[in-house]
Amino acid sequence: MIFIFDIFIAENLTIKNGLKNIFGINNYYANFFLKKLGFSSNAKIKNLNAEQIKSLITIIENSKLLLNNDLKLLLVKNHSKYINLKCYKGLRKVYGYPVRGQRTRSNAKTAKKVLKNLKLL
Incomplete structure (x- = not known):
């Protein structure tokens, strides 16, 4: 499990579905973040390393979305x-x-x- 923005996200989920578990991120924003980082939409969370998770968190924080x-x-x-x-x-x-x-x-x-x-x- 990964802890992002006070939410536990299961590692067997795709990155897109894991991001959609965060209240305030819908399908559009999940796809936007994936394209910005260059991740595949079918990539699993368990395949991400620490640097990729940090970059994902910083991009979401810099987007000024209310979450x-x-x-x-x-x-x-x-x-x-x-x-x-x-x-x-x-x-x-x-x-x-x-x-x-x-x-x-x-x-x-x-x-x-x-x-x-x-x-x-």
Whole structure:
């Protein structure tokens, strides 16, 4: 296992899938970092040496992306801003309903998942 940005990443994963385990790095950014370093998309994490791991970490740090706890904190701040204003959007978030006009009669599962995740933080 490799410890990158406070996350343990299994060595049997590809580098791309390992990077996608970090909150804030999606498929696009994982491919971008791989191309920038010249790694193959099928390369495994266990095949990387210490220098390659250090270069991967420095490139991710220099990209100025918000990752893990910083990104989660920003999302919570954005949600709490609307909740504190007690505007329509904030009230919908408090009750766990969809915010942007989606129907609630049959589909509101995703909005309820977001509310559940906010309560955990």
